[in-house]
Each structure stands twice: as C-alpha cells, then as structure tokens.
Amino acid sequence: MTREELLQAAAEFAAQNERSIVRDIKRLVDIKSVRGEAAPGAPFGTGPRRALDEGIAIARELDLTATVEDDVMGVAEVAGTSGKAVGIIAHVDVVPEGNGWDSDPFGMIEKEGYLIGRGVADDKGPAVLGLYAAKFFAQQAAKTGTAPRHTVRVLLGSDEESGMGDVPCYLANHAAPDFTFSPDGSFPVCNGEKGLYGASFVSPVLNGVLHHIEGGVAHNVVPDRAFAVLKGLCAAQLPAAEGLTFTDCAEGVRVDATGKGGHASLPEGTINAIGRICDYLLNHDLAKSEEKAYLELLHDLFAAPDGSLLGIASDDGLFTPLTIIGGTISMADGVITQTMDCRFPTSTNIETLNTTLHAKAAAHGATLVEGSCDAPFYIEPDSAPIQALLCAYNEVTAQQEKPFVMGGGTYARHMPNAVSFGIEEEKEVFPDFIGPIHGANEGFSLARLMRALQIYIVALWDLMEIDL
Template sequence: MDKMLESKIDAYIDEVWDDVIRDIEALVAHPSVSDASKAQPGAPFGPEVRAALDEALGIARRLGYETGEDEGYIGWGDLAGEESAQVATIAHIDVVPAGPGWTGDPFTVRHREGWLIGRGVSDDKGPAVLSLYAGAFFKHEGITPRYAFRALLGCDEEVGMTDVHHYLETHENPAFLFTPDAEFPLCNAEKGLFGCTFASAPIEGGLILSWSGAEATNAIPSESVVELAIDAAELPQPRAHADRLTIEAVRPGVARVTAHGIGGHAAMPEGTLNAVGLIVGYLRELTGVLAAGEERFLELLALVHDGTDGAAMGIASADEAFGPLTSNAGVIAVVDGRITQSLDCRCPASITADEIEATLCELASRYGATVEDVSTKVPFSVDAAHPAVQTLIDVYREVTGDTEAKPFSMGGGTYARNFACAVSFGPEEPMANAPAWVGPMHGPDEGASEAALRRALKIYILALVRLQEIDL
C-alpha cells in the first residue's frame, strides 16, 4: 500500500471517528421499520423511516455532499467527478422490528467492551454511516475523483426493496456499485429467494387463540408465544426442550406457552433454534386435546420446522456455485379462524421457484392447507473476474493480510441483485468471533465491533480510491 495514502487515510479516520460513532447513535435512535400502511406524502414507508432518512441526509450535507431524494423512496449524497460515469454505494436505513429478548433499549446504542449494541448497528445503519464517511474522504482531501460518487440511502430493503425499483425507473444504473450489507471479503453471488405463506383451512372449535413468532419473515424467531383456551393446570409439562418452554395461566380457561429459541437471520440458520418450532413440538405432545383441524395443520408444521434444509418438505437442493437451500418459518399467526405460517427460502440455481411452489402446494394439500402470497427472485451473480470485483478483493487482502480471501455466494438478499453490476462488500464479521452477549443482525442485542467498523472504513476509503484507477 502507498504509505503516504495509508497515512492520510489513518489520520482521517482518527479525526472523524468520534463523529462516526455519534452519527451511528443518532441514526439508530430512529425506530425505522418500513411500513407502507403508514405512508404519507414524501414518506412512502412511514414517518419513522422518513425521519431516519432525514437524519442520514443531514449527515451527508454536513460532510459536504450535494443531497437529493426520490420522493422519499431513497436518498443520496453526491460528489462530482471528472467523468459522468458513477461509482456508488447503497446502504439501508430501515431495520427489522426489534422483537423480544433485548437486554436494553434496542434504539439506544450501548457500548460494551469495544462493541456497539443496538438495532441497525450492523444491519445496516452502521455501514450506511461508514459509506458516507468513506466518500467524504475525497472532500476532506480536496480530491476531485475521476468518477462521480453517489452514496445511496435506501428505505425499504428489509421488506421489499421497492425503493430501488422506484429509483431505477427514472435513474441510470451506476457503472459499479457495492453495498456494505454482508460479510467480508466479498459476495458476488446471491441465492434466489422464495417466499410464501401456508394457511390452514378454517378450524372449527379450535383452542389456539393466538400465536406469535418472528415479526419479519427473514428473521428466525427467538421467542414464540401461543395462548390456548384451556386451564394451565390441564397442560402437561413438556417432554422435550423443557428448559426452553414455560407454561402459565393467563386467566381461568386460558393458558400461555412461551418458547425461547436462538434467533438470527433467515439466510444464516446455522446455530439458531426456531422458537415457533419448539411450540409446534410441544403442541404435538397434546394428544387428543386440540381440535382435529389444528392437529392436522400441526402435522404440516412439523415438516416445515424439521430442519432448515427443506428436506422434510421435499425441496432440499444444492449446487456448487450457491450451496444448499435454506428455509425459515418465522411469522405465525391466527387470523379469522385460520393458522398462517410464513416460509422464507434461499435457493441455489439447482431448483426453480416453480418446482418449489409445485412441491409445497402438493404437500399443503395433503393436510387441507393452501400455499398463498408466493414471492420469488432468481439467483444473481457478477463475474468474479470483473476488474471492479478484483479491485475490492485486492484491497481487502491488502488491508487485512488475508491473501487467501476470495469472493463467495450467500443466501442473504441484498440491494446488489437489483443493479446491473454490483456486489456486497462487508462489513460484518463472523459471529463466532463475538462474545456470547452480542446478538446477530435481525436478532436481539444486535452488535457490531467498533474495531471491525474502523477497519471497514479504511477498506471502503481505499476501495473507492482504487476504483478511480480502473476503467469502468
């Protein structure tokens, strides 16, 4: 690495770091869960998301960007370049709901032993702030980059990415874009997505009054609560996972069963334990207690929750490029006398959405259930040999010393798949390196290492500098 350039980058990070942390704290303070039902003029995803976007645009203006927005769907900060071609980043300022299990206020950043804890510090408000400060390095040093730089700020990544769809209707694709919304070193391929909802037939004489799980389909629930029209004293103690299940009386004739699992992101189920699945297991122990329609649907749910590879449902598949299919059944509810269960699958190219849908519809029909609200996205990839991809990998190797680093595929769905030439590029670190009290993204006590964020900022600055040196 050019020692003079490295010295300038290090000095810049030292100078701005306290501001970086304060800006992350300010952005996390907004409970910006995207909700189109709360849409207002200029705020298509609700006032909380709009407030977070205004916060982020204010940071951008303070750093010297020219700012703009697309009717509240997405915002950006611009730095002019010598050429019209554009290098861009995109991060999102919306978050998944906080959910249960937090040991402190999810929207107040807590500092503990070099970690930041709060909803969005990792996914994706912390990285959004890093992207703004990375581009601002040019302004700080008085450099006019070869390519224009745009730091995009999305508002609907966690729900449907309608923000970028709206943006791309009237704006050109950048020459190259990366999103700081994955693990390092670099993801150039994303699995396809398949989502649906299983719905039971109307249930006569049901005892399941309510049932909760994850608050978002792409979250693995850490807690699930079911209320039953039965006295708590009549319920047996669980035979399996007794340490994770509690039974209590709500009132005479109504009992509550609570399950505590291990939450996480639907794309990365390893090491998690779905709390809804724990409830399913317990309810199936209640032989002859529930209504016939409930028992029948629970038979289906037992298959849905039998592992995270889809094998019990008949949809397991894997290929060399993308790895195995993963599945998560997160959001569950009782609505109008029916039980509904969401399914979120991350799919390799070895199985199509039509094949999955046909298999699941046939499976559901065996239990008198239906498959509804199907949504799909095809797998996405960018050639690892692309010069911009190689530039980012080279920068990561240079800063970290990891000479074996190479692009990988993942199950997570990021903004990258919506653009013509884009990848996801950190800054997350493997959770195996985190203390036990740090939670994953989408889970309670979501955390980010301050040291890792500092290193990521250095990587992003150097990456933006190096991208100016190649032909795009």
C-alpha cells in the same frame, strides 16, 4: 499519491473522524426506523423517512451534495469527471427490535469497544461509513483541485428489510451507478447471492384446541418468542417441556415459548419458538383433525431448515444448500397464517418451489399463498471490480482471502453490476454481550468499523482506475 501514502491517508482519516462517526451512527440508530403505515412523503412509514432525512442531514454536514429522491432514496455524492459513477448502496431501515435486549435497542451505547443498538451492523453503521468514504474524496478534491475520475454516489435506502420496494421506485426515474457495492454482508467480497422466495402456509378454518397462536417479528427472522392459547385445558394437566411455560387464563391455558433467534439465511443453530409449540401439541396428541394436519405441515417446515421434509432440498455446489425458515405466525377467525423465508441456489427455481409447496400444502388441507421472489445472481470473481474490492480488503487486512457467495439478500441483487461488500467477517469472535444482526444486542466492534472505512476508501480509489 503512492500506495503507501494512500494507506496512510485512509488510516489517518479514519482515526481523525472516529468520534464523529460514532456520533452519526448513534443519530441513525436512535431512530426506530421499522417499516410502518404509509404516510404522505413516507411510503414505508414515518420511522424510515425520519432516518432517511437524518442520513441526508449527515451527508450535508460532510459537505456532500445530498437530496432525497422520490421519498424513498437518499442520494449523496461527490461529482467526478468521467460521466461514470461508483455507487455505495446502504439502508437506514431496520427489522423490529424483537426480545431479549440488555439495553435500549434504539438508544445506541458503547461498551468495551463495541457499539450496541439495532442497525449498528445492519445497516446504519455501514451507511455512515459510506458517507465518510465519500467525504474522503471530497476532501481530496478540495485539497488537489481535481475531482475524482468517477462520481462517488452514496444511496441510502429505506425499505431493504421489508421487500426492497425503494430500489425499483428509484430506478424508474434515475440511472443506476455503473458499478455498485452494498456495505451489507461480509468481507472479503460476496460476488453472488442465493434466490429469495417468500410465501405463507394458510390453514382452513380450524376448530380445535388452538384459540390463538402468535409469534415472530419478521418473515426473515427465526422467532425466539411465541405464544398460544389452548381451549378447554388447565396448566396442571400439561406435562413440562423445555422452552415452554404454562399459565391458566380465561380461555384455558396460555403457552409461552422461547427459542434461539437468528437471520433466515443462517438457520443452523437456531431454535424456532413457534416450532416448539407445534411439536408440543403434536407430541402430546392435543391437536384435533384438520388442526393436526396443519401442524404436521408446520413441523415439516420447522424441523428441516434444508427443506427436505417439504420436498424442496437443493444444492448446486456453488452456493450453500437451500434453506427455509418459518418467520411469523398469526391467527384470525380460526385461520392460521405461517410465513416462510427460503434462500435457494441455482439448482432449483421459483416455479419448482411453487409447484412443490402448493402440493405439500394441499396434502395437509392448507393453502400456499405465494409472496415475493427473486432469482439468484452471480458475477465472475475475476472481473475487474471484484478484484479491486478483494485486493483492497486483503491489502488493508494483510490477508489472502477469496470471493464467496451467500444466502443473505442485499440491495446488490436489485442493481445492475453490483455486489455486497459488508463489514462482517466469518472469523469474527464477539464477546457474550454482543448479539447477531436481526437478533438481540446487535453490536459491532468500533475498531472493525474504522478498519472497514479504510477498506472502502482504498477500494473506491482503485475503482477509479477501472473503465466502468
């Protein structure tokens, strides 16, 4: 097949399968696959398992060999002849829906050329594209009677958003592909990801104005809603403030806060709803003693997403500078727990973060509880697989882009010789009714999805020429 024939074949395949792709994305999006309580055969909850089974059903309908392995990972493939495998790893679990949707987040709709629903962009839509890209190679093999050089293996994970516990479980029993890309993130190709650091600031037992405080939907999402109940006060006593409403209740006053949510890796422009409550209590001198010290600690977290007020700011000149956000807050028996999500470059490390934040917490009478951590990774941009992906993107789009690094975390960091190669684009402009990944009204252009499928087909074709 000549280059022109390949590009034409990829475009025709996308056009011919467009409506089937929309149907299959909807099948996945309509399943609420948020992590839940473990159940038999469903270690990450019944929702992710239902989505996993549906993804495998789609794969089989596309005439791919498909199974669920270890109850955590779907595997669909087209067998090759070299003994090597090119992998595509996507995920069918999603973050909670959050607030502010204009439609059912788990009932995908089409509007003016866009698909809208939780997971359309992250990562159910791209997962379906991966399955259809494999179908292209299955059809070529059937037409020519010749199998592809390398096996095309599509992996469907079920725990990407809540810790990626599915990947080590799968890799304990199965070999990883020789090269893998995750259709999760942004084009043209991401050859490095920041380190991921999670932890919590836990207060001592408090006996102040706060009867309760709660907010956020996930540790890696800037919360757009939060509320607190204040003891011994009434709404009429409290000055008005932007983003806050006050309602009398049995215990005192309920304070509801709204902000502007977003992904933890891109906190610029977001407004943390929990931070609005904390700052209000501090600014109006409502907090008492130990409670005040703890809220001042949270202020330093919320007020400086670069970590400078916490003493952890860092920039290596390769990645973007360190970011940190506060995700969820809860209170039980007088103890408040605030989760954090930090994305860090190579100029700092997990040990430094732990040491600094332990000291910072202690200075405010609080405790740092360490969580999950992953070091940064980086693959040289001139490596053959990276160049294959980059050239496929540039050729299909008629652009001249270069690889980049990012703060988001994908499955690529847990697979050997892997990168993210996602459908988003920095220059993409969305209409007002479309929201971001992890936000309300998550959506994506159908035309861009079809173009992404063409890019994946061409990239896989070119990867077949590389000695992996």
